[in-house]
Amino acid sequence: MKKNYLLTPGPTPLPPEICEAMARPIIHHRTPQFQEILKEVSVGLKYVYQTTNDVFIISSSGTGAMEAAVTNLFSSGETVLVVQGGKFGERWTEIAKAYGINTEIINVEWGKAVNPEEIAKRLKADPGIKAVFTTLCETSTGVDNDIEKIAKVVRETSAVLVVDAISGLGAVDLKTDAWGVDVVVSGSQKGLMLPPGLGFISVSSRAWKLVEASKSPRYYLDLRKAKKAIDKNDTPFTSSITLIIALNESLKIIRSDGLENIFARHKKMADAVRASAKALGLELFAPTAASNAVTAVKVPAGIDGEKLVKTMRDTYGVTIAGGQDELKGKVFRIAHMGFIGEFDIITGLSCLEKVLAQMGYKFTLGVGIKAAEEVFLK
Amino acid sequence: MKKNYLLTPGPTPLPPEICEAMARPIIHHRTPQFQEILKEVSVGLKYVYQTTNDVFIISSSGTGAMEAAVTNLFSSGETVLVVQGGKFGERWTEIAKAYGINTEIINVEWGKAVNPEEIAKRLKADPGIKAVFTTLCETSTGVDNDIEKIAKVVRETSAVLVVDAISGLGAVDLKTDAWGVDVVVSGSQKGLMLPPGLGFISVSSRAWKLVEASKSPRYYLDLRKAKKAIDKNDTPFTSSITLIIALNESLKIIRSDGLENIFARHKKMADAVRASAKALGLELFAPTAASNAVTAVKVPAGIDGEKLVKTMRDTYGVTIAGGQDELKGKVFRIAHMGFIGEFDIITGLSCLEKVLAQMGYKFTLGVGIKAAEEVFLK
Numbered sequence: 043m044k045k046n047y048l049l050t051p052g053p054t055p056l057p058p059e060i061c062e063a064m065a066r067p068i069i070h071h072r073t074p075q076f077q078e079i080l081k082e083v084s085v086g087l088k089y090v091y092q093t094t095n096d097v098f099i100i101s102s103s104g105t106g107a108m109e110a111a112v113t114n115l116f117s118s119g120e121t122v123l124v125v126q127g128g129k130f131g132e133r134w135t136e137i138a139k140a141y142g143i144n145t146e147i148i149n150v151e152w153g154k155a156v157n158p159e160e161i162a163k164r165l166k167a168d169p170g171i172k173a174v175f176t177t178l179c180e181t182s183t184g185v186d187n188d189i190e191k192i193a194k195v196v197r198e199t200s201a202v203l204v205v206d207a208i209s210g211l212g213a214v215d216l217k218t219d220a221w222g223v224d225v226v227v228s229g230s231q232k233g234l235m236l237p238p239g240l241g242f243i244s245v246s247s248r249a250w251k252l253v254e255a256s257k258s259p260r261y262y263l264d265l266r267k268a269k270k271a272i273d274k275n276d277t278p279f280t281s282s283i284t285l286i287i288a289l290n291e292s293l294k295i296i297r298s299d300g301l302e303n304i305f306a307r308h309k310k311m312a313d314a315v316r317a318s319a320k321a322l323g324l325e326l327f328a329p330t331a332a333s334n335a336v337t338a339v340k341v342p343a344g345i346d347g348e349k350l351v352k353t354m355r356d357t358y359g360v361t362i363a364g365g366q367d368e369l370k371g372k373v374f375r376i377a378h379m380g381f382i383g384e385f386d387i388i389t390g391l392s393c394l395e396k397v398l399a400q401m402g403y404k405f406t407l408g409v410g411i412k413a414a415e416e417v418f419l420k
Numbered sequence: 421m422k423k424n425y426l427l428t429p430g431p432t433p434l435p436p437e438i439c440e441a442m443a444r445p446i447i448h449h450r451t452p453q454f455q456e457i458l459k460e461v462s463v464g465l466k467y468v469y470q471t472t473n474d475v476f477i478i479s480s481s482g483t484g485a486m487e488a489a490v491t492n493l494f495s496s497g498e499t500v501l502v503v504q505g506g507k508f509g510e511r512w513t514e515i516a517k518a519y520g521i522n523t524e525i526i527n528v529e530w531g532k533a534v535n536p537e538e539i540a541k542r543l544k545a546d547p548g549i550k551a552v553f554t555t556l557c558e559t560s561t562g563v564d565n566d567i568e569k570i571a572k573v574v575r576e577t578s579a580v581l582v583v584d585a586i587s588g589l590g591a592v593d594l595k596t597d598a599w600g601v602d603v604v605v606s607g608s609q610k611g612l613m614l615p616p617g618l619g620f621i622s623v624s625s626r627a628w629k630l631v632e633a634s635k636s637p638r639y640y641l642d643l644r645k646a647k648k649a650i651d652k653n654d655t656p657f658t659s660s661i662t663l664i665i666a667l668n669e670s671l672k673i674i675r676s677d678g679l680e681n682i683f684a685r686h687k688k689m690a691d692a693v694r695a696s697a698k699a700l701g702l703e704l705f706a707p708t709a710a711s712n713a714v715t716a717v718k719v720p721a722g723i724d725g726e727k728l729v730k731t732m733r734d735t736y737g738v739t740i741a742g743g744q745d746e747l748k749g750k751v752f753r754i755a756h757m758g759f760i761g762e763f764d765i766i767t768g769l770s771c772l773e774k775v776l777a778q779m780g781y782k783f784t785l786g787v788g789i790k791a792a793e794e795v796f797l798k
Contacts, residue, residue: 046445053446053661064662065443067424068431068615070739101617103479103657106640118637140639231658237446239479239617239660259496259637261518262480262487279481280609282617283431284442284663361448 046359049390051181051209051336053231053238054380060236063291064284071283077275079290084272086293090211090234090301091226091244093218098268099289100241101282104208104229106263107241109137111204111225113258114265115173115249118142122173123164123201125156125187128180129366130206138175141258146171152369153338155187155331162195172252173202173224179210182366184338184375185328186214193221202249208232211242212296213308213335213379224249230285233304233335235292235380239285308334311378311387314414318391321413322398322405327373335379338365340372345401347371353397360393384418424737427768429559429587429714431609431616432758438613441669442662449661455653457668462650464671468589468612468679469604469622471596476646477667478619479660482586482607484641485619487515489582489603491636492643493551493627496520500551501542501579503534507560507744508584512553519636524549530747531716533565533709540573550630551580551602557588560744562716562753563706564592571599580627586610589620590674591686591713591757602627608663611682611713613670613758617663686712689756689765692792696769699791700776700783705751713757716743718750723779725749731775738771762796 048055069075087097100107112134116122120143124134127150135145148164150156156176165171174196179186189205196203202224207216211226212233218226223246230240245253245265253265261267267278296304312334319326319339327338341347348371351364363375376390391410399407426433447453465475478485490512494500498521502512505528513523526542528534534554543549552574557564567583574581580602585594589604590611596604602624609616623631623643631643639645645656674682690712697704697717705716719725726749729742741753754768769788777785 046447048446048448050448052658053448056446061443061445065439067439068426068434069424070426070428070431070741071616073733073739101479101481102484102640103660105657106480106484109640137639140642141637229658231661237660237662238449238658239663259519261515262484263640264518279483280430280607280616282481282615282660282663283609284615285617285660355451361451363448 044359046361047386047389048361049377049382049386050361050363051232051375051377051379052229054235054377054382056237057235057295057381059291059295060288063288066287068283071281076283079287080275083286083290083293086290086297087242089297090293091218092216092220093244095218095244095246096269096272097242097244098265098272099277099286100243100263101239101279102241103238104227104241105133107227107229107243108133108206110241110243110263110265111227112137112143113141113256113260113263115202115225115252115256116143117257120144120172121146121168121170122175123148123161123171125150125161125174125176127154127156127183127185128152128177129182130180130208131177134175134206152183153185153328155185156192158188158191158195161192165196165199165201171201173204175204176206178205178207178216179214179333179335181209181336182369183328184333184336185331186210186333189216189223190221193223197222202252209379210335212304214333215305218244230289233380234289235295236285236288239282240289308378310417311382311384312337314384314387314417315376315378315391317413317417318410322395322410336375336377338373338375341374342403345398345403347374350374350397350401354393358393358396360390362390388414422737424739425764425767426739427755427760427764428739428741429610429753429755429757430607432613432755432760434615435613435670435673435759437669437673438666441666444665446661449659454661457665458653461664461668461671464668464675465620467675468671469596470594470598471622473596473622473624474647474650475620475622476643476650477655477664478621478641479617479657480619481616482605482619483511485605485607485621486511486584488619488621488641488643489605490515490521491519491634491638491641493580493603493630493634494521495635498522498550499524499546499548500553501526501539501549503528503539503552503554503565505532505534505561505563506530506555506558508558509555512584530561531563531706533563534570536566536569536573539570543574543577543579549579551582553582554584556583556585556594557592557711557713559587559714560747561706562711562714563709564588564711567594567601568599571601575600580630587757588713590682592711593683596622608667611758612667614663614666617660618667686756688795689760689762690715692762692765692795693754693756693769695791695795696788700773700788714753714755716751716753719752720781723776723781725752728752728775728779732771736771736774738768740768766792
């Protein structure tokens, strides 16, 4: 017997209702039956996005939706400002460059959040900047940026704000309309508790003017086509029918739980993981801006970080994430996002204690679990 | 009780093994377990594609894979030749134009196959043409083009051949390597018996040189990234895990059945539908080039074609397809593709007889079914 437990920041585990929905016989997408589903999904997505803007669904990974944000709004030769504090911030730059868009970069030390004042300064220095690209939860470092404050400084200029909320949406608060975020990109396999394969993008009316002006070539990701379709409860190309039916189930769960409760649950799990790490004598990678969706912990001296993650997964069936790119082997990441509950966190921490002990790390067995339990008991 | 029967040319019905596979708990995509699946899938895709070329998997609808073919191989200002004999032939032109690629067009009357000699003539007239774009099965008209003959004439020139086999792959023979087809694009929701959401593209070594030369902007669909990943049993961006696990099941079924048997089954179903239509006094839309994947039948005079399709679906639960674009209301289309067997065809034809009779079309009840049964009995 090997039982598997998933504590990764995407994919996150799937609720049984969603597994069941995906096992149903398929239906055709150009039918009143599927249009009804798209209509319901649209209402649900607006709830999660906290917006009245259209939220377009793209059959792609989150990166496809990021590219849609870039190509639909900006043209070769224009300049955008990118906040780079991890692997996914860098992706904005890579996509923009692929389309000949000039990028000014704010390099944020990995593990820190961007200082909104730095954004204000850069926008003031170059009034030609058309947009600010940033990340809600930078999954690679476990950092949440302060989107509310960032939006505040961006709103004082003519630039639009584009947020990668692939990790974070439905886990961490993001008031798209109230804060004035023009474009929010997301994906299915994180807070929405679905398999990967759907990308999402909301566009404010202010940003829609850029969609009409953009000269970047695009077809599959063209939001003008998506707009024509969404007004008829349709998608411009064949929908990922099964995933959208599953999305409808996920949105029902989210609406029934309520966003405030969901955010509180995520915060509590994050607090528990942080308390546990501290009790175990481990250091958080992002102590000043730790995300409520995923916690990155520094691998302690003398421990092989890659082996730690591998042993937890291959020997004990507990899958957490290692570090990516420059953080490979230096951090491990425990997700507390989506369909993960407090006892899943206990499971993950218990397995962590076991493997740390086996690898010779010195600590009192159980102290990490105790610290987490104390948080959950509150 | 309302029982539903799906006879549409995408999505096609799902085998229970595939529904079951999608209901399983999800696994993480950067694990040895998922790499093993990608490795198996790669072997299976090469079998279905009849190629030794890499077959890349894209999380997108078929159109995303079509766009990948265009942007990865050609640059703005270059010229390609497009065979346009239906809605999906036109899509090649639209995508090419979106990227500033010049298109020469062979307009084929809807319902006819392209004459390969016409392609030869056009290539001879303009040696600057870099590629020929065509369609294996033009789903909108129910036409199969003769890819073997087309490939033969294209091979005599320096142009590459790009085939949209979204409909058709796994239903109709397509010998990618033996015939010399450079690029073959497909999708998951047709002959592969999966939900929509995956696109596929194979690239010959001859065509790969164009990938390296293309100046078209691309990121999510960049096959250079896909190539780096596939060599490590990986995908460049988060895989559509669930659909790929389902794909693995579908490819097992296909390999166990054998392509020759599958093509013969599709042909027999197509023959039965055609014989049935004839017995009912109906006219095929594409009598000279009828596809073995989907049959388009002309709506007889005095019958409301849209109402016919709607009644079959909404009253009796039998979903066939109507006409698209200029064929709206003028044809109906019965798919015999993917996980559809002879008794599903009987079901569809019986429902067709019932609704035609109710709508006042004159024929002897049962003659269509009898004709189909005669074909199946052979």
